[in-house]
Each structure stands twice: as C-alpha cells, then as structure tokens.
Amino acid sequence: MRILVTGGAGFIGSAYVRRALAPRGAAQPPRITVLDALTYSGSEANLAPVAGHPGYTFVHGDICDPDVVDQVMAGQDAVVHFAAESHVDRSIDGAGPFVRTNVLGTQVLLDAAVRHRVGRFVHVSTDEVYGSIAEGSWTEDAPLAPNSPYSASKAGSDLLALACHRTHGLDVVVTRCTNNYGPYQFPEKVIPLFVTHLIEGRTVPLYGDGRHRRDWLHVLDHCRGIDLVLHGGRAGEVYHIGGGTELSNRELTGLLLEACGAGWDRVEHVADRKGHDLRYALDDSKIREELGYAPEVSFTEGLAATVEWYRTHRAWWQPLKEGGRPR
Structure with missing residues (x-):
C-alpha cells in the first residue's frame, strides 16, 4: 500500500x-511518502528512526502548492492528512496562516486526490470543532460550533473533505481526536511546555483557575485509531478517537508537578485565554463498536514515560525553545 502522509514531520504525523x-x-509495511513544509513545529529529526527505511520517502513541500501536491499524489493508494497549523494561542494572534494551511491546503489536497483517483483520504481533525460542552459528550453528528480561529479553520476543512466525498465520490473519512500527548510533541503544548519548564527550574503558566477540562489520548493510541479507520472505516463517515482520561488543567498540573518533583510554588496563574473552551468530551463508542478500537496506553504509564522522554531528550527540545532545531 502506498500512503501519502501530510505533516509527517510533526508530532502526531511522525508518530504515525x-x-x-x-x-x-x-x-509487509506500507510505502510512505511524507510531505511536510518543515515549519517551526516540524522537523526531520522526528523521523530519524525511519530515515533509512526502504519504504520511506521525504518530500519538503507545502500542501498549498498545487504543483508539489500533484507530483506527490500520483500513484498513491491513500492519503492520511495531518498537516495543519494547530496552536490555539497562535491562531488568536493571527488567523491567516491557519486559514491558508488548514482550509486552502486541504482543498488543494482533495482536488489532487480526486484527479489521481486515490482510494482513501483520511482527514485528521479535532474535538475542538464542536466548541465547549458542559456535561455529557459529543457524538459524531453533533453540530459544529468552533470558538477559536484554529478550530474554525479545522471545521471548515472537515466540511470541505466531507463535501468532496458527496460531490466527487472521493472515499473520505474524518477522524476527530481528543488532546494528544507523548514524545516529540512541540514544547508549546501544555504537557511538554510544563515538563520542560520544570526541568529547567522555571515556573509554569496555568490559565485562570485551571478548571478547564480535557480528555487525554496517547499519540500511539491515536495512531492505532487512525489505522483502524484507514483500513475499515466507512466512506463519508466521522469517527471519534478518545483516550478515556478526563482531567482539569489543575489536576493535570498537579500530576506534572509530582512527576517532576516540584511543588505548587512553581505555578504561576496567568490571565485566561480569549474564548477559552471550558470542556471537550467525545463519545467514541462508534469506533469501538464498528472497528474494535480501545486505548492501550494507560494515562499513568503514558505520562510517566512521556516525562522521562523529555528528561532524557533535552538535546531535542531545548533548541526548539530557543527558536532553533533539534540536535
């Protein structure tokens, strides 16, 4: 099987x-072509473990470039589309790159996939497209109500992908996941940001009173779910992929402090993010019942392993925090 993986040098894409x-x-492993623009959060260092694999090809290019996309799409059996601008705070500061990459880039990929008659297009999305939910959990048919420029751009790309299935017959499947964590995550996200700050002896910034709640999903469980959808999901459907561990940001902070041997004196309460969604929660019974998905990495074990990875891979993350590249 020949698979084009967009954004394959980023956190989740490289794990996949x-x-x-x-x-x-x-x-027999698939033959994978990675297309990545290598923006600030993507690095070929994330793919060093497979750099010499005979089934691996890397192409440095932008999903918004129709010529590059057309070249790499030819001959592919499937696309797994991770490439996206994904940090909410950055989208609040400037939405333009998010609309360009997440909406226009997705459309360029869809157009090329239709031309080349690709067999399946897996569009990887997020629970944030639903907005905030006070209690209960969203099913896949819940209305989209995004509250940040990032989540609005992802909702737009979801709708474009599903419209391409209905209009052109492209075999599109959309996945929406909860908060990912694990090794190689860029240190602007909460877990690697807090862990690396604590390792450096710095304070960590906790938004507001820390009551915001998220479900946590290990990146390898996310990748397992995506593979199940790639090989067994129904065309034109949306599938939720959850981790099953819901925590408030304050609860998560306490676990990270404990794992790093630090106390609450290392926490700095900062002004809340604009439009900050209070709670996300996905009902993932559809993928469990149809495709046999279940998370395999317990949060306790996964978090401990993640903290240890950052502790022993300082050469990877320290240059990133200084505006450079991993060594």
Whole structure:
C-alpha cells in the first residue's frame, strides 16, 4: 500500500510514520511518502528512526502548492492528512496562516486526490470543532460550533473533505481526536511546555483557575485509531478517537508537578485565554463498536514515560525553545 502522509514531520504525523514502518513480523509495511513544509513545529529529526527505511520517502513541500501536491499524489493508494497549523494561542494572534494551511491546503489536497483517483483520504481533525460542552459528550453528528480561529479553520476543512466525498465520490473519512500527548510533541503544548519548564527550574503558566477540562489520548493510541479507520472505516463517515482520561488543567498540573518533583510554588496563574473552551468530551463508542478500537496506553504509564522522554531528550527540545532545531 502506498500512503501519502501530510505533516509527517510533526508530532502526531511522525508518530504515525514511525509506527507504520516499525517491523511487524511477516507483515509487509506500507510505502510512505511524507510531505511536510518543515515549519517551526516540524522537523526531520522526528523521523530519524525511519530515515533509512526502504519504504520511506521525504518530500519538503507545502500542501498549498498545487504543483508539489500533484507530483506527490500520483500513484498513491491513500492519503492520511495531518498537516495543519494547530496552536490555539497562535491562531488568536493571527488567523491567516491557519486559514491558508488548514482550509486552502486541504482543498488543494482533495482536488489532487480526486484527479489521481486515490482510494482513501483520511482527514485528521479535532474535538475542538464542536466548541465547549458542559456535561455529557459529543457524538459524531453533533453540530459544529468552533470558538477559536484554529478550530474554525479545522471545521471548515472537515466540511470541505466531507463535501468532496458527496460531490466527487472521493472515499473520505474524518477522524476527530481528543488532546494528544507523548514524545516529540512541540514544547508549546501544555504537557511538554510544563515538563520542560520544570526541568529547567522555571515556573509554569496555568490559565485562570485551571478548571478547564480535557480528555487525554496517547499519540500511539491515536495512531492505532487512525489505522483502524484507514483500513475499515466507512466512506463519508466521522469517527471519534478518545483516550478515556478526563482531567482539569489543575489536576493535570498537579500530576506534572509530582512527576517532576516540584511543588505548587512553581505555578504561576496567568490571565485566561480569549474564548477559552471550558470542556471537550467525545463519545467514541462508534469506533469501538464498528472497528474494535480501545486505548492501550494507560494515562499513568503514558505520562510517566512521556516525562522521562523529555528528561532524557533535552538535546531535542531545548533548541526548539530557543527558536532553533533539534540536535
């Protein structure tokens, strides 16, 4: 199987590629082409473990460039589309790059996939497209009500992908996940930001009173869910992928402080983010019942392993915090 992975040098995309190309007995690994623009949060260092794999090809290019996309789309059996601008705070500061990459870039990819008659297009999205939910959880048919420029751009790309299925017959499947964590995550996100700050002896910034709630999903469980959807999901459908561990930001902060041997004196309460959604929660019973999905990494074990990874990979994250590239 030939798979084009967009954004494959980023956090989740690189985890997907590393997992897909890992040895699995007699199973034949796919042939993967990674297309990545290598913006601030993407690095070929994230793909170093598979750099010499015979089934791996890297192309440095922008999903908004129709010529590059047309070249890499030719001959592909499937697309797994991770490429996106994804940091809410950055989208509040300036929405333009988010609209360009997340909306226009997705449309360029869809157009090329239709031209080249790609067999399946997996569009990777987020729970943030639904807005905030006070109690209960969203099912896949819940209305979209995004509250940030980032989530609005992702909602737009979701709708474009599903419209392409209905209009052109492209085999599109959309996944929406909860908050990911794990190794190689860019240190602007809360877990790697807090862990690396604590390792450096710095304080950590907790928004407001820390009551905002999120469900946490290990990146490898997310990748397992995406693979299940790639091979068994129904065309034109949306599938939720959850982790099953809901915590307030204050509860998460307490766990990170404990894991790093620090106290609450290292926490600095900062002004809340504009339009900050209070709670996200996905009902993932559809993927569990149809495709047999279940998270395998417990949050306790996954968080401990993640903290240890950042503790032992300072050469990877410290240059990023200084505006450079991993060593």
